[in-house]
Amino acid sequence: MLMDLKKFFLSDDFSDTVEYDLDLSQLDVSGVKPFPKPVKVRAVFQSFAGSVVLEAHLHYQMVMPCDRCCGLTTREEIVRFSHVLVRELQEEEDDAYLLVSEERLDLDELLSEDILLNMPSKFLCSESCRGLCPHCGTNLNKEQCSCGQETIDPRLEVLKGLLAEEES
Ligand SMILES: [Zn+2]
Ligand SMILES: [Zn+2]
Numbered sequence: 001m002l003m004d005l006k007k008f009f010l011s012d013d014f015s016d017t018v019e020y021d022l023d024l025s026q027l028d029v030s031g032v033k034p035f036p037k038p039v040k041v042r043a044v045f046q047s048f049a050g051s052v053v054l055e056a057h058l059h060y061q062m063v064m065p066c067d068r069c070c071g072l073t074t075r076e077e078i079v080r081f082s083h084v085l086v087r088e089l090q091e092e093e094d095d096a097y098l099l100v101s102e103e104r105l106d107l108d109e110l111l112s113e114d115i116l117l118n119m120p121s122k123f124l125c126s127e128s129c130r131g132l133c134p135h136c137g138t139n140l141n142k143e144q145c146s147c148g149q150e151t152i153d154p155r156l157e158v159l160k161g162l163l164a165e166e167e168s
Contacts, residue, residue, distance in 0.1 A: 003105040008047040009087060015046040022108055024060075029119065034062045039115070043107060051097070052085040056111055064123040068131030069139050073123070081114040 001020060008014050021038035039060040046053045062075045085105060086097045098110070130140035138145035 001107045003045070003107050004103065005045070005052050005085065005100060005105055006103045008045055008052040009050070009103055011047050012049075013047060015044065017042065017044045018107075019043075022111060024112060024115070027112065027116075029064075029116070032064060034064050034119070035060060035115075036063060037061050039111070041107075041111060043111075048084075050086075052100075054083045054085055054105075056081045056083075056107075056114070058111065058115065060115070062119070066125035066129055067122055068124060068129045069141055070132065071125050071139070071141075073125040075123075077118070079114075079118060081111070081118075083110070 001018065001022075003018070008016075019040075019042045022041050023038050024035040025033060025038070027033060027035055037060070039058055041056060041058055043054060043056045046055075057078075057080050059076075059078050062077055063072055064075070065071065066073050083098045084096060085100045087100065087103065089097055089099050125141075132138065133140055133145045133147050135147040136145050138147075
């Protein structure tokens with residue numbers, strides 16, 4: 001959604017709320033599309049001393065494979081992002097303010113960035129996820145494989161070899 005902010009910048013006391021569904025179903029995050037359902041957006045714009053304060057309330061589902069067991073897991077997110085939109089920056093680099101050129105804001109783009117920055121670097125189905133067996137790929141949350149039982153301490157393996165040599 002493209003927002004024209006002219007009336008906010010011109011007035012000292014103007015506010016408006018937009019509500020809409022943001023479709024991010026095609027957004028690709030390292031080969032996964034984590035947002036199959038539309039993101040519910042409620043964005044409140046309020047003019048404030050020559051700038052515009054944006055407060056966005058987002059409600060969405062994030063579907064990601066677990067880093068350990070690869071199982072798809074859905075997480076419900078209710079988050080709030082705020083930005084102060086300005087027409088010009090006093091300082092060259094000031095993260096507190098967002099420069100909008102020609103008093104227009106691509107709200108979809110901004111919120112998509114917010115959502116991506118808010119994504120966890122690690123995604124687990126549960127803190128206690130046991131992951132997949134590195135040998136046979138069994139999901140250890142669901143069943144136990146027999147790989148672990150056959151593993152012998154490598155030092156014992158050497159000893160066994162020595163004993164076998166002595167016997168022969
Ligand atoms: Zn898992
Ligand atoms: Zn196994």
